[in-house]
Amino acid sequence: MASVRLEPPERLVRTVGAWAGDTGRAWLASLPGRAAEYLERWELRAERVVDPGGQISMIVLVRQSDGSPAVLKLGMVTMETRHEHAALSHWDGRGAVRLLRADPEEGVLLLERLQGDVSLRSLPEPKAMLEATATLQRLWVPMSAEHPFGTVAEYTAELVETLRSRREQPWAADLRPLIDDAIGTRERLLAAPAEDVLLHGDYHHGNVLAGDRTPWLAIDPKPLVGDRAYDLAWLVRDRLETLAASPGPQSAARRRVAKLSDALDVDQERLRGWTLFRAVEAGVRSFTVGDREGGELLLEFAGWL
Numbered sequence: 001m002a003s004v005r006l007e008p009p010e011r012l013v014r015t016v017g018a019w020a021g022d023t024g025r026a027w028l029a030s031l032p033g034r035a036a037e038y039l040e041r042w043e044l045r046a047e048r049v050v051d052p053g054g055q056i057s058m059i060v061l062v063r064q065s066d067g068s069p070a071v072l073k074l075g076m077v078t079m080e081t082r083h084e085h086a087a088l089s090h091w092d093g094r095g096a097v098r099l100l101r102a103d104p105e106e107g108v109l110l111l112e113r114l115q116g117d118v119s120l121r122s123l124p125e126p127k128a129m130l131e132a133t134a135t136l137q138r139l140w141v142p143m144s145a146e147h148p149f150g151t152v153a154e155y156t157a158e159l160v161e162t163l164r165s166r167r168e169q170p171w172a173a174d175l176r177p178l179i180d181d182a183i184g185t186r187e188r189l190l191a192a193p194a195e196d197v198l199l200h201g202d203y204h205h206g207n208v209l210a211g212d213r214t215p216w217l218a219i220d221p222k223p224l225v226g227d228r229a230y231d232l233a234w235l236v237r238d239r240l241e242t243l244a245a246s247p248g249p250q251s252a253a254r255r256r257v258a259k260l261s262d263a264l265d266v267d268q269e270r271l272r273g274w275t276l277f278r279a280v281e282a283g284v285r286s287f288t289v290g291d292r293e294g295g296e297l298l299l300e301f302a303g304w305l
Contacts, residue, residue, distance in 0.1 A: 114212075200222070
């Protein structure tokens with residue numbers, strides 16, 4: 001056992017409290033004891049809790065029994081995260097952080113330690129995009145029919161049901177045309193034959209960290225199987241505040257779609273469509289938890305597309 005205080009960071013408390021309510025607060029209260037339990041069970045020595053750390057996970061820098069560095073990640077098990085361990089196992093360190101041990105039912109992972117303070121956000125945008133696309137290509141591997149992951153079609157179907165419910169709220173009256181456009185776009189995209197490719201699911205510059213055995217490695221997947229354009233969509237809206245502040249943000253957003261689709265040989269209209277859907281869904285979700293500024297920016301971005 002270590003003398004390190006195993007308390008969840010403030011950002012984690014704030015985020016989980018807003019998004020998961022009483023269930024989230026109960027999970028937060030259990031974190032110190034659960035962290036201590038896994039330190040003992042896996043013979044780990046805690047160095048420090050990373051602050052601010054993750055938004056739905058507590059990150060503890062640890063040493064294994066042989067003195068080698070690692071990361072203990074205690075995450076909430078959600079529909080999005082429940083197969084994180086399976087994706088990391090499948091990649092086995094190719095383009096992504098290496099999984100060392102896991103207790104999937106509890107959402108506890110032991111991971112190789114990367115340079116947590118150095119993400120692709122530390123690079124100028126053109127260089128960051130080149131590195132991001134190179135890493136993402138390594139993650140896109142074909143999957144057989146027996147894979148354990150959810151599909152883009154299944155996952156977005158649940159998002160659509162939530163969108164339709166929120167569409168009827170009084171505060172969403174002005175957003176209904178954009179919500180309807182997003183839902184219709186998804187339906188058109190899914191009418192075409194689907195790819196069966198393993199996707200990261202939450203791929204952006206902040207989720208790609210510097211490593212020792214290879215320059216850049218992806219972390220925090222929310223894996224799905226499906227269309228590569230769905231995965232690439234989140235990269236289109238990366239550094240959104242900078243994009244919004246640029247001259248002619250509408251043109252800049254459309255150029256980014258064109259450049260990324262060309263770089264990875266992804267159909268431009270499919271990329272535009274999934275970017276629209278994901279931005280609208282995320283923007284509406286931000287409104288529901290009180291992040292009006294973030295929601296407005298995402299929905300403005302969707303309108304540029």
